[in-house]
Every structure is written in C-alpha cells, then in structure tokens.
Amino acid sequence: MRIDYHTHHNRCGHAQGTLRDMIEAAIAAGMSQIGLSDHSPLFFKEEDHPTPGMTMAKSEFPNYVAEMIALREEYKGRIDVRLGVESDYIRGWPDAYKEIYAAYPFDYVIGSVHYTDGFHVYSRNRWKQENIDVDETYVQYIRHVQEAAVCGVFDILGHIDAMKGLDVPPTVSLTDLWDETADRIAGADVTVEINTSGLFKPCKAWFPSIDLIERLAGRGVTFTFGSDAHSPGQLLHDWDAVVETLRSVGVRELATFRERRRIMIPLPGKMI
Numbered sequence: 001m002r003i004d005y006h007t008h009h010n011r012c013g014h015a016q017g018t019l020r021d022m023i024e025a026a027i028a029a030g031m032s033q034i035g036l037s038d039h040s041p042l043f044f045k046e047e048d049h050p051t052p053g054m055t056m057a058k059s060e061f062p063n064y065v066a067e068m069i070a071l072r073e074e075y076k077g078r079i080d081v082r083l084g085v086e087s088d089y090i091r092g093w094p095d096a097y098k099e100i101y102a103a104y105p106f107d108y109v110i111g112s113v114h115y116t117d118g119f120h121v122y123s124r125n126r127w128k129q130e131n132i133d134v135d136e137t138y139v140q141y142i143r144h145v146q147e148a149a150v151c152g153v154f155d156i157l158g159h160i161d162a163m164k165g166l167d168v169p170p171t172v173s174l175t176d177l178w179d180e181t182a183d184r185i186a187g188a189d190v191t192v193e194i195n196t197s198g199l200f201k202p203c204k205a206w207f208p209s210i211d212l213i214e215r216l217a218g219r220g221v222t223f224t225f226g227s228d229a230h231s232p233g234q235l236l237h238d239w240d241a242v243v244e245t246l247r248s249v250g251v252r253e254l255a256t257f258r259e260r261r262r263i264m265i266p267l268p269g270k271m272i
C-alpha cells in the first residue's frame with residue numbers, strides 16, 4: 001500500500017510530465033493510490049494568468065479537473081486516482097477559495113503557505129534584503145501556517161516548515177511557537193503531509209523536520225505522504241524512510257482522502 005498525495009505536472013509551468021505520465025509512473029511503481037495536486041491558480045490576482053512559470057491560468061482550472069476525472073475513470077481497476085489541488089493559503093482569501101473549490105469534486109485540498117511578505121517561500125531574494133529580520137520572518141510564516149490550519153478550507157497542510165528550505169535558520173528557538181502550532185493543528189484535526197521535496201533544497205531535510213513530526217504525533221495528528229514530485233521520477237521519494245520514521249514515533253496509519261473525507265489506512269511494514 002504505497003501512496004503519494006502531492007504531485008505536480010506540466011500545467012503549472014515548472015513541472016515535467018502530464019497527468020497521465022504521473023499515473024503511469026505510479027502504476028509502474030506498484031502504488032495503490034495516486035493523488036494529483038497541481039498548484040491552484042492565483043485566484044487572488046486580477047489577471048487570468050499572472051505567473052505562467054508558477055501555476056496554471058484561472059481559465060485552465062476547469063480543464064485540469066475535467067482531465068483528472070476522465071483519467072480516474074480510464075484507470076479504474078488499475079489504480080485509484082484521487083483528485084486534489086495544492087492550494088495557496090492567502091490571508092483574507094480563505095472563504096473565496098473555499099467557494100471556488102466547492103464547485104469541483106475534489107477528494108482533497110492541500111493548503112500550503114507559499115507567500116508571506118510579498119515573497120515566495122523559496123525566493124532567494126527574500127534573504128538578500130537588507131535589514132531582514134530572520135526570526136520575525138519565521139514567526140510571520142508560522143502564523144500563516146496556524147491560520148491555514150484552522151481556516152476550514154484544507155484537508156492537508158503542505159510542507160509546514162518550508163521556510164527553512166533555503167537553509168537560513170532562525171537565530172532563536174521557536175519551539176514554543178511550534179508547540180502552539182501543533183496544538184492548533186491537532187485542535188483543527190487537519191492532516192499534515194510528510195513532504196520529502198526538501199531533500200532537493202539547500203536544507204536537505206523533510207518538511208516537517210523529525211522534531212516537529214514527533215510533536216505532532218504526540219498530539220495525535222494524522223499524517224499522509226507527499227513527495228511534491230515535479231516529475232514522474234520523483235514519486236515516492238524517500239518513502240521507506242518516512243514509513244520507518246513514522247513507525248518510530250508510534251504512528252500506525254496514514255491518511256487518505258475521498259470526497260473530502262479522511263480514510264485511514266494501515267502504515268505498511270511489520271506491526272511492532
């Protein structure tokens with residue numbers, strides 16, 4: 001039972017392969033489920049397609065969903081295709097985004113904080129600013145993650161400590177703030193993904209870090225797996241290590257989603 005709930009394809013403008021390529025790769029890897037979750041359009045902007053290299057146009061969104069539905073039918077019996085989207089969390093916009101998603105038959109919506117202070121979370125320019133307050137930058141980012149957790153729009157929180165991606169660490173301990181965040185996530189009963197794409201970034205670590213995984217697991221938070229694959233070859237990246245780590249912190253199930261409802265499945269491997 002191997003699953004991957006965070007995948008991208010060429011519609012976003014910076015990933016390789018089609019939806020079909022991703023599904024075929026998942027079948028070849030013997031996966032039981034594949035979650036398709038390309039980036040949401042920038043619904044909060046005026047223009048139809050403000051950032052072609054970042055995400056699809058607003059007008060392309062219905063085509064994205066229609067293609068997923070058609071592929072799910074075509075591949076029935078060979079693999080379970082789950083319909084998703086990786087949504088931005090934009091302060092002031094959750095209700096509008098919620099309404100947009102409600103019009104489509106999604107199985108799940110991932111909520112990711114990509115933008116704070118006008119910069120993308122993986123923007124090098126953020127850290128090149130003169131007088132940047134690194135600690136305040138982290139605090140702001142984590143506050144956004146807390147808001148995303150409780151806003152009621154998302155089934156899964158994406159790469160929750162992605163601000164560490166470019167390996168500019170805070171200068172103070174943020175343990176208390178992360179504890180508070182873990183409390184809010186547990187209270188909202190939203191699932192957290194173990195996103196292994198950080199291994200390809202300067203931080204060379206998963207999102208979230210193992211320390212944070214422990215804090216979440218201790219509060220009974222549920223987890224799912226997401227490689228954040230931007231090409232079919234990245235599917236399931238570091239899956240075995242994630243399963244082993246989750247087992248080591250007492251997790252025995254993984255979260256899957258169908259029609260916005262969570263369905264827990266056993267974590268593979270021997271029961272301890």
Ligand SMILES: [Zn+2]
Pocket residue numbers: 086112114158159
């Ligand atoms: Zn993301």
Ligand SMILES: [Zn+2]
Pocket residue numbers: 006008086228
């Ligand atoms: Zn992603």
